[in-house]
Amino acid sequence: MKQEELADRLQTGNCQRKLKSNLKKKFQCVFEGIAKAGSPALLNQIYTELHITEGLTREVNQEHEVRQIETANRKPHRPETTIRQEDIFRVQHERDQPIRTVMTKGVAGIGKTVLTQKFTLDWAEDKTNQNIQFIFPFTFRELNVLKEKKFSLVELIHHFFTETKGISNFEQFQVLFIFDGLDESRLPLDFKKNPVLTDASESSSVDVLLTNLIRGKLLPSALLWITTRPAAANQIPEKFPDRVTDIRGFDDPQKEEYFRKKFRDEDQASSIISHIKTSQSLHIMCHIPVFCWITATVLEDVLKANGRGELPKTLTQMYIHFLVVQTKLRKIKYDGEPETDQHWSPGSRKIIVSLAKLAFDQLQKGNLIFYESDLTECGIDIRAASVYSGVFTQIFREERGLYQDKVFCFVHLSVQEFLAALHVHLTFINSGINLMEEQLTSCSSEVREDQSAETDIYKSAVDKALQSPDGHLDLFLRFLMGLSLQTNQRLLEGLLRQTGCCFQTNQETVQYVKKNISENLSAEKSINLFHCLNELNDRSLVEEIQQSLSSESLSAERLSPAQWSALAFILVSSEQSLDVFDLKKYSPSEEAFLRLIPVVKQSKKALLSQCNLSDRSCEPLSSVLGSSSSNLIELNLSNNNLRDSGVALLCAGLESPQCQLEILRLSACNLSGRSCHHLSSVLSSQSSSLSELDLTNNDLKDSGVNLLSIGLASPNCKLETVRSHHSSSYGFCNSEKTFKSSSDGACWSSVLETRSEELITTTAKQILDQYLQLDCLFSPSDSCRLSIDTNSVNRNLQLSDGNRKVTHVEEDQRYPDHPDRFDWCRQLLCTTGLTGRCYWEVERKGRVHVSVSYRGIRRKGDSDNCEFGYNDKSWSLFCSDGIYSVYHNNKGTSVRLNCISSSSSSSSSATSRVAVYLDHPAGTLSFYKVCSDSLIHIHTFSTTFSEPLYPGFGVGFRPGSFVSLCLV
Numbered sequence: 001m002k003q004e005e006l007a008d009r010l011q012t013g014n015c016q017r018k019l020k021s022n023l024k025k026k027f028q029c030v031f032e033g034i035a036k037a038g039s040p041a042l043l044n045q046i047y048t049e050l051h052i053t054e055g056l057t058r059e060v061n062q063e064h065e066v067r068q069i070e071t072a073n074r075k076p077h078r079p080e081t082t083i084r085q086e087d088i089f090r091v092q093h094e095r096d097q098p099i100r101t102v103m104t105k106g107v108a109g110i111g112k113t114v115l116t117q118k119f120t121l122d123w124a125e126d127k128t129n130q131n132i133q134f135i136f137p138f139t140f141r142e143l144n145v146l147k148e149k150k151f152s153l154v155e156l157i158h159h160f161f162t163e164t165k166g167i168s169n170f171e172q173f174q175v176l177f178i179f180d181g182l183d184e185s186r187l188p189l190d191f192k193k194n195p196v197l198t199d200a201s202e203s204s205s206v207d208v209l210l211t212n213l214i215r216g217k218l219l220p221s222a223l224l225w226i227t228t229r230p231a232a233a234n235q236i237p238e239k240f241p242d243r244v245t246d247i248r249g250f251d252d253p254q255k256e257e258y259f260r261k262k263f264r265d266e267d268q269a270s271s272i273i274s275h276i277k278t279s280q281s282l283h284i285m286c287h288i289p290v291f292c293w294i295t296a297t298v299l300e301d302v303l304k305a306n307g308r309g310e311l312p313k314t315l316t317q318m319y320i321h322f323l324v325v326q327t328k329l330r331k332i333k334y335d336g337e338p339e340t341d342q343h344w345s346p347g348s349r350k351i352i353v354s355l356a357k358l359a360f361d362q363l364q365k366g367n368l369i370f371y372e373s374d375l376t377e378c379g380i381d382i383r384a385a386s387v388y389s390g391v392f393t394q395i396f397r398e399e400r401g402l403y404q405d406k407v408f409c410f411v412h413l414s415v416q417e418f419l420a421a422l423h424v425h426l427t428f429i430n431s432g433i434n435l436m437e438e439q440l441t442s443c444s445s446e447v448r449e450d451q452s453a454e455t456d457i458y459k460s461a462v463d464k465a466l467q468s469p470d471g472h473l474d475l476f477l478r479f480l481m482g483l484s485l486q487t488n489q490r491l492l493e494g495l496l497r498q499t500g501c502c503f504q505t506n507q508e509t510v511q512y513v514k515k516n517i518s519e520n521l522s523a524e525k526s527i528n529l530f531h532c533l534n535e536l537n538d539r540s541l542v543e544e545i546q547q548s549l550s551s552e553s554l555s556a557e558r559l560s561p562a563q564w565s566a567l568a569f570i571l572v573s574s575e576q577s578l579d580v581f582d583l584k585k586y587s588p589s590e591e592a593f594l595r596l597i598p599v600v601k602q603s604k605k606a607l608l609s610q611c612n613l614s615d616r617s618c619e620p621l622s623s624v625l626g627s628s629s630s631n632l633i634e635l636n637l638s639n640n641n642l643r644d645s646g647v648a649l650l651c652a653g654l655e656s657p658q659c660q661l662e663i664l665r666l667s668a669c670n671l672s673g674r675s676c677h678h679l680s681s682v683l684s685s686q687s688s689s690l691s692e693l694d695l696t697n698n699d700l701k702d703s704g705v706n707l708l709s710i711g712l713a714s715p716n717c718k719l720e721t722v723r724s725h726h727s728s729s730y731g732f733c734n735s736e737k738t739f740k741s742s743s744d745g746a747c748w749s750s751v752l753e754t755r756s757e758e759l760i761t762t763t764a765k766q767i768l769d770q771y772l773q774l775d776c777l778f779s780p781s782d783s784c785r786l787s788i789d790t791n792s793v794n795r796n797l798q799l800s801d802g803n804r805k806v807t808h809v810e811e812d813q814r815y816p817d818h819p820d821r822f823d824w825c826r827q828l829l830c831t832t833g834l835t836g837r838c839y840w841e842v843e844r845k846g847r848v849h850v851s852v853s854y855r856g857i858r859r860k861g862d863s864d865n866c867e868f869g870y871n872d873k874s875w876s877l878f879c880s881d882g883i884y885s886v887y888h889n890n891k892g893t894s895v896r897l898n899c900i901s902s903s904s905s906s907s908s909s910a911t912s913r914v915a916v917y918l919d920h921p922a923g924t925l926s927f928y929k930v931c932s933d934s935l936i937h938i939h940t941f942s943t944t945f946s947e948p949l950y951p952g953f954g955v956g957f958r959p960g961s962f963v964s965l966c967l968v
């Protein structure tokens with residue numbers, strides 16, 4: 001080796017060692033606001049793994065066409081990949097292209113900065129990624145300050161990392177640049193206009209250096225890692241990042257791990273964890289690490305006070321508590337005063353008021369690091385600032401800048417955002433000035449004390465936040481909304497002069513936020529406005545989200561996984577009851593289902609029928625069923641292509657001792673007898689709570705029923721109702737058979753009785769035989785006697801036979817006018833709205849509609865809104881001679897009956913019988929043709945009925961057609 005080369009190597013080694021050593025010093029302690037107080041937290045000790053996933057695509061700033069192609073190409077089954085921190089640049093498969101640029105997105109406080117620090121520390125400690133020779137971690141905060149200056153890339157490196165001054169060419173090394181906090185960037189980053197720069201020794205603005213690094217023109221061999229809050233990600237054109245990752249925060253075990261690491265005392269950690277679990281919203285909120293840290297601080301205080309005081313539920317409440325705790329600590333520590341409820345001394349009030357002003361002024365300007373001059377501008381004396389950072393150690397901090405000059409910042413950006421909102425609020429309360437108006441100088445801001453002035457603040461804050469291209473006012477807006485609630489203001493008593501944001505103002509703000517949601521916003525902006533509604537404690541938040549998704553103003557198709565989890569977070573943390581989860585109200589898709597699993601887990605009843613689910617959904621659903629925190633009691637999975645493989649997965653959860661499920665509907669799930677094997681084992685498991693099982697419209701065959709009966713015969717089986725539908729060799733042609741056990745002596749009793757006896761000798765076949773011999777199709781208690789609502793009968797329908805028969809006639813009948821009367825459609829309704837399980841039969845001749853309808857169906861005129869089956873309020877079977885079609889919401893399907901008996905009455909003069917079985921709670925409506933000894937299944941509607949259903953008939957086609965109610 002030549003001497004020169006050797007010298008170079010030594011030089012490089014030296015620089016690397018020094019850089020590693022300095023980075024180790026810089027990052028081994030994580031500043032959690034306690035550094036000054038004496039016991040810095042070691043990053044390696046507190047670092048808890050985060051859930052990081054590879055984002056499928058960027059969802060922002062895309063051309064319309066590109067979006068369409070991308071949506072079409074997106075493979076729905078592509079599994080979500082979890083990435084470990086140290087593998088952020090590692091390709092998944094050998095054949096994948098190398099990764100040069102990674103963009104990591106994550107909401108405020110999710111741990112982006114800490115993640116980059118941990119990555120760098122592990123490298124500096126020689127643990128990971130040793131193929132990289134130099135890591136240069138930059139923050140946009142620091143780069144903003146150099147906005148006006150000129151550097152070459154090499155000079156910029158030397159400027160921040162003096163250790164590497166001996167190296168003038170980095171091309172020969174594997175270098176990684178980290179740029180943390182793109183959302184904080186004040187550089188224009190104009191990729192269209194900035195000139196191309198390829199020479200690392202040529203001087204230019206920091207902005208040009210950065211755009212060229214990202215373009216790959218400058219130092220193309222270097223790796224780049226950019227982190228950002230999601231709303232600001234669109235500053236980098238989509239084509240540049242080779243990988244986009246999302247930080248999803250802590251999952252439940254990681255939350256616990258965080259608190260166990262933070263509180264070394266096991267008892268203290270356990271009681272903090274169990275405290276958090278008592279509040280659903282707090283527990284959910286803790287998936288964001290910065291909230292874990294704030295919660296830890298707040299709860300430590302709550303526990304000291306023997307658990308007194310209400311737990312914070314919203315973000316604003318959390319930060320208010322945090323501020324109060326800090327003020328209390330300051331009072332005890334520095335003023336030496338005893339702990340009382342009066343923690344706001346004039347001194348602490350003054351400090352917080354000044355810091356809040358500083359926070360707002362600087363946030364407006366986009367500054368997150370402040371110099372002495374910034375502080376003086378805000379009226380803060382520099383000596384006072386040092387004192388503030390010394391006493392409010394967990395709010396404000398003093399650091400040494402590059403040249404050892406003093407710089408200040410808030411301990412976390414979210415704290416600055418909270419205090420900025422507090423300042424806007426305080427200013428209005430104290431002086432009536434609306435700081436959110438366009439001109440921000442106090443002399444030009446109008447002073448208005450009236451109520452509309454207060455609403456104006458919130459409206460203009462919403463406008464401003466929506467205008468911000470990088471979302472830098474998003475969190476601020478959430479806090480401002482939260483502070484408008486009186487309940488929250490009360491928590492700040494002593495700091496705030498009591499105010500009165502009245503209900504009216506609150507409602508107007510809510511309406512304004514909703515109006516904006518309905519306008520075509522980006523997903524990020526909509527989601528932030530949902531957060532705002534949550535802060536405003538708005539009760540219609542859940543419907544608002546459902547409406548946005550179903551009206552496509554928030555396109556379910558284009559939401560990223562992280563955006564879905566934000567929605568799930570908002571839904572779960574909203575105080576609204578989510579007892580019934582109806583997936584169709586959000587988006588009837590597997591994607592939506594998988595993303596909203598936390599909401600499913602919280603609900604008691606999950607309606608997932610006809611939602612395009614496959615066996616892919618069954619594994620996560622199974623783990624919900626098996627989880628001790630799941631509330632699910634009823635699950636409707638009917639009409640999804642789950643197949644046997646799905647049911648097998650589902651059964652693992654059903655067999656779990658934690659599973660509390662009582663009702664399971666698997667009608668038309670493409671199941672064969674194989675599913676029965678698994679279900680049977682669930683039924684015989686001791687812990688199973690299943691009392692109702694619907695397996696209709698599956699091809700179980702005799703062998704399946706046979707297998708099922710083994711479970712049914714188990715002494716552990718708690719099943720009371722099972723519905724199965726099978727074609728069998730026992731003579732039931734494609735018919736549905738309902739077996740119901742109840743104390744009134746219905747069909748299943750014999751099986752159940754047998755079950756309680758000595759079963760060891762009873763074979764499944766015997767049991768099967770027993771119940772197939774039972775000759776009843778429905779429980780007698782289900783049959784119901786209908787009577788016609790005479791006020792609804794159309795004048796061309798004649799009543800006879802004690803009002804049990806209606807016949808189409810030409811001459812008008814003399815019925816009085818009535819609002820309920822169908823004036824044009826030849827229809828009628830029955831008197832009673834049905835909500836349970838009901839069975840009825842009618843005799844018919846000619847072309848008739850046998851229907852059910854909500855009471856609200858239109859009665860006047862000839863529109864689709866009146867006619868059975870042509871609107872969303874009614875479901876109908878149209879029977880002609882030997883022809884059947886079913887209709888709902890203007891969609892018709894004709895049904896072919898394969899049974900021989902179906903052709904027996906095809907003559908137009910013949911009458912025939914139709915049976916209807918409504919299971920309102922299960923959401924099924926079945927029609928049958930009645931043969932002499934059996935029912936022939938025609939069609940089953942599977943849906944969710946939201947109102948009572950009224951049987952009705954349409955006899956509209958030819959005089960002489962009739963419908964007559966039968967006595968069953």
Ligand SMILES: Nc1ncnc2c1ncn2[C@@H]1O[C@H](COP(=O)(O)OP(=O)(O)OP(=O)(O)O)[C@@H](O)[C@H]1O
Nearest residue numbers: 046047048108109110111112113114289290293413
């Ligand atoms: N992996 C982790 N383990 C333990 N604590 C963490 C972790 N990540 C973050 N934290 C805690 O959360 C706080 C906020 O994290 P961080 O500053 O990295 O968030 P961020 O995503 O960069 O936020 P912002 O977008 O607001 O800048 C940290 O100060 C630390 O207390």
